[in-house]
Amino acid sequence: MDPLLYPSQLAASCYHSNKGLLWLAMKLSISTRELVMVAIELSEQxxxxxxxxxxxxxxxxxxxxxxxxxxxxxxxxxxxxxxxxxxxxxxxxxxxxxxxxxxxxxxxxxxxxxxxxxxxxxxxxxxxxxxxxxxxxxxxxxxxxxxxxxxxxxxxxxxxxxxxxxxxxxxxxxxxxxxxxxxxxxxxxxxxxxxxxxxxxxxxxxxxxxxxxxxxALEWVSVISNASARICLNVPTRSKQSHFFTEFLAAIRPFAQNLLSCPLMLINGEIRDESEQLFKDLKKKKTDSVEVQMFIDTCENKENICEPQIATNLHEVSFDIEIRAAVPSRSKVGAVVAAVKHHLLRNLTARAELQYESMDIVEEGSAAPCSVHQMPRPATTVLHTHPAILLSDYLFEADTIEDAQKNFDELIGLKTSLEHIDEGWERSLEINEMEAVRAPLDDTPIVNFKSKDDDIGSICTLLIALSVIMAVVGVVVYFAIGR
CATH class of the missing domain: 3.40.140.10 (Cytidine Deaminase, domain 2)
Structure with a gap:
């Protein structure tokens, strides 16, 4: 390259762009013929x-x-x-x-x-x-x-x-x-x-x-996990109009906040930094899936304080879900963590929204009895061009896999045979199980929390008792040695 080119000619002749880098050669002094190469990083999407x-x-x-x-x-x-x-x-x-x-x-x-x-x-x-x-x-x-x-x-x-x-x-x-x-x-x-x-x-x-x-040629990998929980929350009655779906979201919101904020996860049994590449060398990748184990904060009240409340709109959500998320093979660990959490929450909200859309609007009195909603069950199939991507339609009790086949075709244009649709992930509750869920909750408190003042008083009483016992033991030992 001739260093006597004018700066504009020089920059144009030295322009070379790859993804993420732009090299510009700038001439600082014609007399000394010195060049400085400056690397400017680009984030071209x-x-x-x-x-x-x-x-x-x-x-x-x-x-x-x-x-x-x-x-x-x-x-x-x-x-x-x-x-x-x-x-x-x-x-x-x-x-x-x-x-x-x-x-x-x-x-x-x-x-x-x-x-x-x-x-x-x-x-x-x-x-x-x-x-x-x-x-x-x-x-x-x-x-x-x-x-x-x-x-x-x-x-x-x-x-x-x-x-x-x-x-x-x-x-x-x-x-x-x-x-x-x-x-x-x-x-x-x-x-x-x-x-x-x-x-x-x-x-x-x-x-x-x-x-x-x-x-x-793109590639996705399957992310495998599972989650089960029992969420029980009193949702305050809102002044504005609310319905099943909005109250469901309110009931699981504290759980969702906890889930999304907790960074603890094991990727194939290891703790890994979220900024790491999932596969450091794609050519040496030996598996098309990764297993993830999730952890969440127990939300323990460390101050041991309990405020008396009356449950006026109690919601209980129980689930046991198999998770099959998917991420691009070039993803970082953080994307895997997010995919698992997103799958769990979307699985819950999608079913609840479908449940709400299928419900008849019924005006209930203020003292409405306990109602139980069994969410629709999943029927799955893979995207044939990328088997790591598992799609889930949700079926109600009277629905069949033919309905799932029709929905896959209408929603995403996926032509799939009945043999490639799996509805064996979950089962419907039996009548006796539904009755057990519908049974009223016991009013007896499970745990009695003490206030901080009571806690301090109990500690002081315990210390005094220990002091008296130590004094008595000391006197006995003294007389025993004297004899």
Missing amino acids: MIIFDRCLESWLDSTQKSQQKSQKEGNFTYAVHFLIGSFCSDGDIHVAHAALCPLPATAADGAGDALSRTLDDEWIADNAEKVTRILPGGIHVVGLIWFSERKLFNDQKSMLTRALGRIQRTNNLLTTLSISSVSDQMALVFNEFPNGKPTGLIIDVVRRGPDSPTKVSFS
């Missing part, structure tokens, strides 16, 4: 589609061309299903079509009734989110249309991404923390355009960040 989605993209484009020729819909939107990777990239494993409202096919309707809105997209994304395991989310949207229509709908799509992000947080963390503030928006121009991507910060609502969209 990428939207990476799994290699198998290339053929899906081609077939979707052809389908759009056919629809336009027939005078049907000239646009389509799909949910991008994948993970927010530890390095900042967004990995996409699957794409699911967002259904169109019934009014979209009504030729007599106006233009507004024939288009999508952000609420419709977010509501359907919520249904998809409920069947996804921990570590897997609706990470964004891909829109197929002509450029002008995309520009017209971009603000609506941004609002939809904001709604999807908030719903994901509610189901996955009870909105205690955020899974990710950034979402992907990919546009594929009709008829034969290449996908272009944007990273949208749906919280801060800053300028959109154009980003590269690429295809690569």
Whole structure:
């Protein structure tokens, strides 16, 4: 390289960019011909589609061309299903079509009734989110249309991404923390355009960040764990209107806060730092799954203080759940920890929300008897392109695996056979078990806590008694030695 080049020429000729690094050569002195190399670190995010989605993209484009020729819909939107990777990239494993409202096919309707809105997209994304395991989310949207229509709908799509992000947080963390503030928006121009991507910060609502969209062979690993607990909490009656789902969230919220804040976990029997890579060398990776053992704080009242309370709205939640989360193989340990916690909470909230949606609205008196709700049971199948990703539909007592097969097809476009659906994870409660749960709680207190003053008084009494005993023993020993 000629060091006598002008600074602008020099910088242009020395520009070399790889992921994460940008090298700039700057000339400090022409007379001395000295050069200084400055390394500036970049955090360029990428939207990476799994290699198998290339053929899906081609077939979707052809389908759009056919629809336009027939005078049907000239646009389509799909949910991008994948993970927010530890390095900042967004990995996409699957794409699911967002259904169109019934009014979209009504030729007599106006233009507004024939288009999508952000609420419709977010509501359907919520249904998809409920069947996804921990570590897997609706990470964004891909829109197929002509450029002008995309520009017209971009603000609506941004609002939809904001709604999807908030719903994901509610189901996955009870909105205690955020899974990710950034979402992907990919546009594929009709008829034969290449996908272009944007990273949208749906919280801060800053300028959109154009980003590269690429295809690569992606891999996910299964995260295996289990959890069981009995949560009992008095939920204060709210002045505003409440219902089963909101009270369920209130009942498990202290447990969720405890779970999300506790960092203690064993990864394959070892304590590991959350900043470590899960697999230090992917080429030497010998397993496609990791086992995680969770721990939580016992929430012990260290001050030993009890305040008398009357339970007016007592909720008891019992569960014993097998956890099968999934994370990208390039993840850090922290992503594994989060995936397990997110899976457990989403499993609970998804079932409770479905239970609430299936309930008939009944006006109950103030002295309503104890009611027992048996949550729907899971029926699972794997995403055939990535077997580490286990999807869960939830069935009520009268539902069958045929219903699960239909839901997998309608929600994420997954064609699966009945032989590949497993509903043997849990069983329904027997009648006698339901009656035992419905039995009234014993009013006798299980533990009697003492106040701090009583505690101090007991200690003083014990010390005085020990002093008297020691004095008596000393006198006896003295006379015994004297004799």
